[in-house]
Amino acid sequence: MRFYTKSHKHYCGIDLHTKMMYVCIIDPDANILIHQNIPTNGKRFLKLIEPYKDDIVVGVECMFSWYWLADLCEQEGITFILGHALYMRCIHGGKAKNDKIDSSKIAHIMLGKNFPQAYAYPAELRPVRDLMRRRSHLVRIKSEIQSHISITNYQYNLEPFEKNIVHKANRAGIADHFRNPSVRLNVQTDIAVMDGLHDQIKRLENHIIKHAKSYDGRMLYRLKSVPGIGDVLALTIMYEVLSV
Known part of the structure; x- marks a missing residue:
């Protein structure tokens, strides 16, 4: 299993769904800068993360609707990483679970260099x-x-x-x-x-x-x-x- 270990100024964990996406952005000191539930919309997402785009990594758990977000990040020059669903459940599984908690946990896993990567298949193929x-x-x-x-x-x-x-x-x-x-x-x-x-x-x-x-x-x-x-x-x- 490969873990994402690079350091960034900002870490964006997203609990992604078809209609809504819970976004959590933290800094290297684990301070929460943004923790917001927004519609699953590319323009809305880019507007939300605009102040932090200079050095940010976006991470989501692998599920069926990640294609568009990976493509959007590639177009904008934003680092995108896909989380291995099974291993992520082993790492951040717990009794208390909801979209807000999950997005925060994803961001903190990236900060802690424990984000288990799945393969983000190339868009053209x-x-x-x-x-x-x-x-x-x-x-x-x-x-x-x-x-x-x-x-x-x-x-x-x-x-x-x-x-x-x-x-x-x-x-x-x-x-x-x-x-x-x-x-x-x-x-x-x-x-x-x-x-x-x-x-x-x-x-x-x-x-x-x-x-x-x-x-x-x-x-x-x-x-x-x-x-x-x-x-x-x-x-x-x-x-x-x-x-x-």
Whole structure:
């Protein structure tokens, strides 16, 4: 675990939420300069910290809405650090917890050089990485639906499907296995959703591969040169690990 150990004139701890953010700014002597709950708004935040921008570090706990704040700090030349959620809970966990207390604790953790850092993923690659993760989510949904079709077939003790229904071409006509109209409609619905997911997954893959080739085609080629690593695994390593 890496801890942030640099010294600054001001330390800004933020308990960040989607609509509100509790901001606590302290100096090297742990004096509280600002402790205020404000709307989650970039302009409002910059106005609040303006007197301390010359040397300030902004720290937040890793949660889903940190992207915009990291980008804003980068644009303004402000040091931004992302806190590892699990380790931060171990450090400042306590019975008394609310937004005001948490923002203060985050600021004091930074001052004490005990801020456990998470990796703030580069802004320019974040959208594609998230697209890759979305693809994985859709693949899991597709697998669940495929399992439901197989389970339905077992429920009625019917003959196994002749071909693997993971492939789109092999799903044609399998709904005809089921005599009951309601069961048949159930399976037809599953097939329609699987077909739609198949098309969207391929669409995402094509977009991601195109981006990967233009971003670092050599890395993609090197990864795929390893036996057993194809497009999807290579892209996963490339966008989750970044440097190999």
